[in-house]
Each structure stands twice: as C-alpha cells, then as structure tokens.
Amino acid sequence: MPGIIDRIARAFGSQSDDSKPAGDTRSELEDAYAQQTELLQQVRRGAAGVASSRRQLAAQQADLAAEIDSLTATAHRLLDQGQDSLAHEALVRKQALLQQLAGLETQHAQLQREEENLILTATRLQAKVDSIRTKQSTVWAQYSAAEASARVTAALGGIDLGAAGAVVQRADELLHATAVPEPLAADELRAAAADELAAIRAALADRAPAAPGEGSYQQPGGYPSTGVTDSTGERA
Template sequence: MSLWKRFLMIFRSKANKALDRAEDPRQTLDYSYQRQLELLTKVRRGVADVATSRKRMEMQVTQLEGQGAKLQAQAESSLEMGREDLAREALKRKSGLNAQIESVRAQVAQLQGEEEKLTMAQSRLQAQVEALRTKKETIKATYTAAEAQTRINEAVTGLGDELGDVGLAVQRAEDKTAQMQARAGAIDELIASGALDDATAVTGGDDITRELEAMSSEAEVEAELARLKGAASALPQAAAPEAIEAAPASGEILAEEPETVTESDGTTQA
C-alpha cells in the first residue's frame, strides 16, 4: 500500500470517527423529515401545475368547440342564402377546428393521467412522511431517555469524563496534601532533634534558648527530687509511729548496754 493510500485511509477513519461523535440522531432525523416535507411540497406543486395545465387545455377545447359550433351555424346560414361557397369555407374551417380539438383532448387526457399518477405519488409520500414523523418522534424520545439515563448512571458511578476528571483532581489534591503533611512533620522532628536549624530564629538566640531550657529542666529535676524526699520521709512516720515516739530527745545520752561474755561451758555472764 502506497503512502498516499495509507494517508487517505487514516484521514477517512479519523474523519468518520469525528463525525460519528458529532452526529446527533435526533438532528439527523429532523433533517431527513425536513427533506421529506420539501419533497412532498414539490410533488404537491407538480400536481397543482399539471392540474392547472389540464384545466387550461379543457378551456381551450371548450373554446374550440364554441368556434366549431359557430362555423356550423354560419355554414347553414350561407346555404339558406344560396352562398354555397361560404358554406363550404365555413365547413373547412370547422374541420380544421375538429382536428385541433382532438389533439387538445388527447393532451388533456395525457395530463389527466399524469395528474392521477402524481396524486397517487403524493398520497403515498404523504403516508410515508406521516409514518416518518411518528417514528422520528418515537426514536427521539427513546434516544433522549437513554441519553438521560446514561448521564445519570455515569454521574452515579463516576464513569463520565467530567466526573472522572474531578475524581482524579480530588485524588491528586488529597495525595499532595498528605505528602505536604508528612513533609511538615518530618521537618518538625528534624528541627526538634537538632538535625536542622531554624532559619527564622534570631542570631544568638540559640544559647539563650538552651540556657532557658536547661534551667527549666533543672527546676523540674529539683521539684521531682523534693517530691521523692517528701514521700520517703512520710513513709517511716506512717509505718512505725511508736519507734518515733521512743526515740531519744535531742542531747539525751543512751545508757550503755552491759557486755556479755560467753564462757567455755556455754553459759553467758553480764
């Protein structure tokens, strides 16, 4: 296959596909119905023209017949007056008119036949147009209902082009939002751990911040230590109150306990 033929085939296929997408069956049916109406109008005009021609021919026949009758009367009058020559001339003219009348009558019969054919064609075309109109409206209503149902189903399922694009846009926005949130959290963790420096902080403020944090931490440690000491000192008071009461006062000297000596026989002496 030559390059030009391939180009024509591709062009025709693309054009056919584009036209198929752009074609609306309802508009096509309306256009076809309009063409049928135009054809029916032309047929009606043709019937009217033939009928008009036939009527004019019939009037011509009537006129010629009137002239023939007049010539017949003139011939009779001429014979009564003894003018045979005038009577003969009148009869010759009448004979010519008779031939002309027969020719016109033949044309009238031909026009009448054509008129009948056109009338029958008009009737058939009228029936076809009426049938096409009914079928057209039925197909248009069915197509409109199917189109509406398809759009509703696409809207519900998200299969439509516009809704599909909207769904993809929403998905992309959600993904980018999640990515931004993760990035912001990671940067916060890095700044908190000291792996990254805060570029917006004032120069020289890092030492002060660290000192304040150290003081705050030291204060928390001292407070916790004091709490633990208080808990530890409160525990023996609650557990052994009698021992606390028996404890010697300040400055009081405890009596020395007597020493005990264990003899070799196992007895003990003070």
C-alpha cells in the same frame, strides 16, 4: 410539462428507504424528514401546475366547440341562401377546428393522468413524511430514556450496591428477630397449662409436714407456716 412524473419518480426512489435500520441517528432522520418534506412540496406544486394547464386546455376546448357549432350553423344558413362556396369554406374551417379540438382532448387526457399520478405520489410522500415524524418521536424518546439512565448511573457511581444490599438484609433479619411471636393455638395453650399444673403439684408434694400445732405442712427449708390468730393473740 412532459417528463415530470419520471423526474419525480427518480427523486422519490432515491430518498429514504423503509429497509433502513430502525436505529437511524437523529441527524439522519432530520435530514430525511427535510428531504421528504421538500420533495412533497415540489410534487404538490407540480400537481397544481398540471391542474392549471389542464383547466386552460379545457377552456380552449370549450371555445373551439362553441366556434365549431357556430360554423355549422353558418354553413346551414349560407346553403339556404344559395352561397354554396361560402358554406363550403365554413365547413373546411370547421374541419380544421375539429382537428385542433381532437389534439386538445388528447393533451387534456394526458394532463389529467399526469395530475392523478402526481396526487398519488404526493399521498405516498405524505405517508413517508408521517412515518419519519413517528420515528423521530420514537428516537427522541429512546434518547431521553438513555440520557436519564446515564444520569442515574453516574449518581450511583459512588455507592457500593453490594454493601447496601447487605445492610438491607441485616435490617430485615433484625426485624424478623424482634417480631412479636404469633399467639399459640388452643391445643398448645392447653398443653402449656397442663405442664404448669404438673409443676405445681410436684412443688406441693415436696413440702414437709408441719410441727404439731403449726398446721399440716410447713414451707420447704423448715419455715413454719403462718397461722391465723384471733383478737386476743391466741392462735386459732
């Protein structure tokens, strides 16, 4: 199968290039994936064909080697029997078979190298197929995300986001305005108590003295303070 490596190499070089932008469309990736997969199958079939041919050559080599050994033994036997001419003919046949065997060995070595190259090519193609499959998954994910974003944008199309933000801000202000004040610190509590005590003292100082028999002070405004009476109705 001469030339198969060259044909595969040309086809391989004309396929997907890693330098292409990552933003390939989905259809382009699908086409590249299909092409690479088909090429990979061709290379594998070629490698299988080369391997089959190589095995056939190996079998022919084994047959020739066995025939050569047989001719060598025949020549020895004929020489022992004094049949030199027949022994010579056997050795001539042996030399011809040796030439054929050398040619088969050369062809076998070529097929083996070609098989190894095809296997290496198949490995590289498999890596490209896997890379394209990964890119496909990434593009599908990006496409799905963009599609979902478009649906959300369409759903929010009739909403005034500025007005909604103002409502949220106003609600937050009302929440803070009606919040329960934090408890005062100990120093603030003592200061408030001192202010209240001073106010009480000032109120007491404003009270006028009461009339005789009505107690020491009367309420502001001239109202007498209420005395305490005993059981007979007399003021104590």
